[in-house]
């Protein structure tokens with residue numbers, strides 16, 4: 001819910017709402033005004049509230065009630081059709097940032113697929129971020145759209161990931177999805193996010209090597225839990241009971257030296273396997289055209 005009490009500039013569009021509370025589906029992306037965010041101007045959109053993948057490090061539980069139970073947004077398609085006509089179509093939509101568009105419920109509900117059709121009809125430029133291989137179901141649509149897909153790949157070990165990204169498909173299936181997207185000409189990137197010391201830090205080079213078969217870009221980030229996700233992480237990864245974390249904004253960060261060493265490992269691996277490299281909310285420099293891989297969206 002956003003309160004517009006005066007003129008509000010929505011990425012170039014001037015919209016006037018007087019003292020009214022309104023709900024909008026497509027909003028300007030603004031990760032809590034983080035000074036470390038390097039994202040280009042983009043819109044954010046999620047068909048679902050909450051996400052049933054239930055990753056233990058996920059921080060949506062700090063601001064979404066019943067966050068690990070995904071539910072469809074009210075009057076989704078009717079409202080989306082109206083809102084796509086009001087946005088600046090030069091600016092891309094990132095789907096999704098506080099949920100996964102291919103949360104397990106999507107298999108049956110097919111809501112994301114219906115949203116893709118609306119976006120396709122309206123010439124919307126789209127960046128999909130997901131942990132699910134269900135995205136390959138929509139290859140037919142995505143191949144005809146101005147779209148790029150970013151798949152999160154945090155490990156190559158299916159058993160390990162089952163404990164961390166509890167209801168998300170295993171990495172082996174995500175790699176198959178990447179292969180299929182790639183072979184259908186859909187530009188892809190990976191999110192090596194989050195890097196969790198003692199859990200996946202020693203896999204960095206192997207992950208980048210596998211991804212380089214199907215993708216050209218890596219965006220990476222070290223783990224940044226909030227208070228509640230830190231409790232969940234500490235219960236599964238003993239490392240978090242020992243390390244002294246640093247508070248930046250609403251999140252806990254690993255010590256700067258450690259973060260930069262980990263990011264440097266990713267950077268070196270990207271160089272070795274011919275991929276562009278970027279970081280997410282780290283303050284670690286990179287040369288890629290965008291952090292989130294949106295430069296891969298066809299124009």
Ligand code: SF4
Pocket residue numbers: 051052053054055057058059060097098099100131165168
């Ligand atoms: S897939 Fe993303 S939004 Fe969903 S639970 Fe995992 S981290 Fe949270």
